[in-house]
Every structure is written in C-alpha cells, then in structure tokens.
Amino acid sequence: MRRMEMLRALIGPDDGSASAAQLCVRAVIVLVFGIACIRIAGRRTFSQATPLDIIVALVVGGNLSRAMTGKAPFWAGLAATLLLVVLHRVFARLTVHWTWLAKLMKAEPVVLVRDGAEDPKAMRRHGIGDMDLLEGLRLQKVKTPKDVDLAMLENNGQISVVPRKP
Numbered sequence: 001m002r003r004m005e006m007l008r009a010l011i012g013p014d015d016g017s018a019s020a021a022q023l024c025v026r027a028v029i030v031l032v033f034g035i036a037c038i039r040i041a042g043r044r045t046f047s048q049a050t051p052l053d054i055i056v057a058l059v060v061g062g063n064l065s066r067a068m069t070g071k072a073p074f075w076a077g078l079a080a081t082l083l084l085v086v087l088h089r090v091f092a093r094l095t096v097h098w099t100w101l102a103k104l105m106k107a108e109p110v111v112l113v114r115d116g117a118e119d120p121k122a123m124r125r126h127g128i129g130d131m132d133l134l135e136g137l138r139l140q141k142v143k144t145p146k147d148v149d150l151a152m153l154e155n156n157g158q159i160s161v162v163p164r165k166p
Contacts, residue, residue, distance in 0.1 A: 014073045023069065030068045033078055034060070037085040052105050056088045106155050113151035116164065126153055137161055 010025045012018030018026065037060060060081055067077030095102035110122050112133060123133065133145065136159025142148055150162040 011074055012070060014070050016070045018070045026068045026070070026074065030064050030078075033081070034064055037081060040082075040085050040089060052088065052091060056084060059084055109155060109160075110153040111150065112153055112159065113145045113148045113161075115150075116146040116148060118145050122153075128153060128159075133159065 010022065011029070012022030012026070063072070063077050063081040063084070066072035067074050067081070091101070091105060095105050110126055112119055112123055112128060118133065123129070133151070137143070137145065137148065137151065140159070140161035140163070142161050142163050145151070147164055148161055149164045152160050154160050
C-alpha cells in the first residue's frame with residue numbers, strides 16, 4: 001500500500017490539478033507506455049495506415065494526452081489505451097486469416113488505369129484528379145497513362161503502376 005501512495009504522490013491527482021513536476025513524471029511514464037504500445041501494435045499502425053490504424057492512432061493519442069494532463073484517471077486511461085492497442089493487434093492478425101474481415105477493415109484496391117485507358121468514374125469516386133494520377137505515375141517513372149498496363153489506388157492511398165512493356 002505504501003508504494004501506491006508514493007506513486008500517487010509522484011503522478012498527482014486525476015482532477016487536473018497535478019503540479020508541473022507531477023506532469024513531468026506523467027509525461028515520462030506516458031512516453032515509455034506509448035512506445036510500448038507502438039511496439040505492441042507494430043509498425044503498420046503508423047505507416048501505410050488503414051482506416052482502423054488511423055482511428056487507433058487518434059484515440060491512443062487522445063487517451064495518452066488526457067492521462068498525461070490529468071483530465072482522465074491515469075491508470076484507467078493507460079489500461080483503456082493498452083486494451084485498444086491489443087485489440088488493434090488482434091484485428092490485424094485476424095484479417096490475415098479471414099478475408100471477409102479484411103474487406104470490412106481495409107479498403108480494397110481500385111483500378112485507375114487499365115491498358116492505357118483511365119477510369120474517370122473510379123477516379124472521381126475516390127477523389128483522384130488528373131494531376132494526382134500524373135503525379136503517381138511520375139513517382140513510378142511513367143510519363144502518361146498511355147504507358148500503363150495497370151495503375152491501382154492501393155489500400156494505403158498510394159498509386160501503384162505496372163508499366164506497359166515496349
């Protein structure tokens with residue numbers, strides 16, 4: 001019980017009235033905890049993000065912020081954040097095994113160009129303008145849609161390109 005009292009004195013109360021020193025202790029604990037959460041969630045959470053990844057990142061950030069500033073109970077906030085990160089990891093693993101869940105959680109790739117012909121309807125539906133398409137092609141070292149066998153808007157928002165063979 002003595003340790004809990006000492007820890008409570010270090011991190012301060014959860015009513016928003018923690019001192020500057022207590023907020024600093026909270027910041028260190030939240031930093032270490034946040035790094036642990038990112039390691040648990042995996043790299044995927046913060047690169048090539050899916051909608052689930054983005055939501056988890058936003059909620060984790062919000063939870064950690066409130067826990068650090070004392071706007072939410074400290075240990076309960078960390079516990080809820082850890083649960084969210086573990087659930088994210090579980091869902092990520094399950095999408096590998098269950099295609100229906102992967103389709104529900106992730107976007108499906110969309111054909112933007114096939115055999116040199118653009119699909120303006122698909123481009124409009126996904127907010128890809130002509131300039132966006134050309135930029136995606138240039139990044140893949142392709143000059144025009146006519147030089148493309150297949151260009152896809154991938155789950156991560158990038159445009160992948162299969163150039164035509166000369």
